[in-house]
Amino acid sequence: MKNSDYTKLAAGLAAVGMSLVASGAWADVMPVQNLTFTQFVPGNFPPKTLFTNAVPVGWTGGTGLISIDAPGTATVPGGPGNAYPVYGPFSDPPPGGNFIQADGNPTFATSFNQVINGLTVGTDYTLSFWQAAGQQQGFTGDTTEQWKVFFGTGTFSVDCSQPLCTVDTTGDMTEHDTAVMDTPSGGTHPWNLVSMNFVADASSETLSFLAWGNNGATFNEPPTVFLAGVNSPSLVPEPSTWAMMVLGFLGMAFVGRRQLKKRAAVTA
Template sequence: MRTKLLALLCALLACVSVQPAQAANLLVNGDFEQITVNRSSIFDSAPNSRPWGPNGPSDNIQQTVVGWESIGFNFVMRPGDVDTIGAVSPYAGANLILWGPGNGVANGLTGSPTGGNFIAADGAFRNGPISQTVSNLQIGESYTVKFWWAAGQQKNFLGATTDRWDVCFGTCDFQVNNAPDGYGMFLNGTVKSSSTVALPDKGFSPWKEESMTFVATAQTQKLSLLAYGTPLGQPPFALIDGISLEGGIVPPVAVPEPSTWAMMLIGFFAVGATLRGRRSIHVPRSARQQII
């Protein structure tokens, strides 16, 4: 009898399905909430080594975005600042502000759909990427980059613009353009581009989600994201937030299907009922002797 019960339990457990585990975000601070100075400002990993001249805040209070490196004219924006007080720039008394409702332009500009801080990057002036190095990758496995992005135009400049994001996964060495107005380029790595949006004068392109898949070629690689905009001299700005990198082989976990849970419960009740039944008909030795 015990053998039959054991066989029943084994059959039920065999019905448990194996499902992939939830993929984890391999990036640090993909929402840009962790910053060292609580204000909106430009951030550059080496602000005094660029060919264009100083590329840090005009008051020399350097900003750091945890986990990220920056080369170009890239700003971390706190909620509500982008079209009001703006962000501290390399130019004293000239904060970086985009056209929007906060300065009287009803173009629909909003903050990030994920909430909190986001990045605003000039796609045609002091052009350079934000980057993060990722380790423990599995060579030959696929990794998917997802992010939210939008586009706008710097206040006090006029004219139609275009914007996109170029995303590099690999070594991603970058060559800056020595002239402030102009475009840098990735020298290596796999590069993919988002869709391109076209904006009217003082326009805004609403936030949308983008997804790209890459194959790892090394255990440690860099993820770099570069704003690219046109034309020169009419500052096109691309915004980005909620960046994630997921993929690789994730160990599976056993998860019972709903129908399996029902079968297991029925089986456990059946086992319990059988054991109780056997106990109920058991007659003590002394009682059997009295019957005889």
């Protein structure tokens, strides 16, 4: 490789490394509590059970068909209440811990929420979590699933006055929707990592998750949406980790080049 080629390679790797460092530096991690839904108010039912039976610490809402599943329980019924099973096999989420199972039919769906305190106004915060999808046992039909995520001091509401339900927001409320998952009849959609950014407009704002299936249709197949590991360590390296790896490879390439030049000089 010519000197000019080494120079171009070094410049390219350095640019990638610096961009990754920059991307990792401008967004703070949103300070969410009880990330894997393993802490509960004493005296309530353990998973698998409905969200309102378990009462996870730091979280509110969840009055619809939303359950908290323990590892290995997605395909079995829980209780009390209709903590229904989905078709299997269904794998546990990569970050471990308990996970959310929610009916995506807007007729049965409500949000679960957490007030996030200690925010810095104007700061960009990163939120990450894992999502997956399935279908309640005993039902058939292809389905689609996603999460609607809200962050702010305003409000949102579900409007089902039309054939397809929609969501209306008021006040300071930002909505981000995850990628749509396509689930075959009687099947599942594997876990995938989601990441999104929100800018804080107040020192305290509410984070909300709303399961959404079949583009807002209310026919009961039903689409079932899963969520796990909010801002939990994942199998995907952070941007700063990628940056260090790139810079490390750059250093190795530089050392290797110097050694080759020395060998060439000795041979000559």
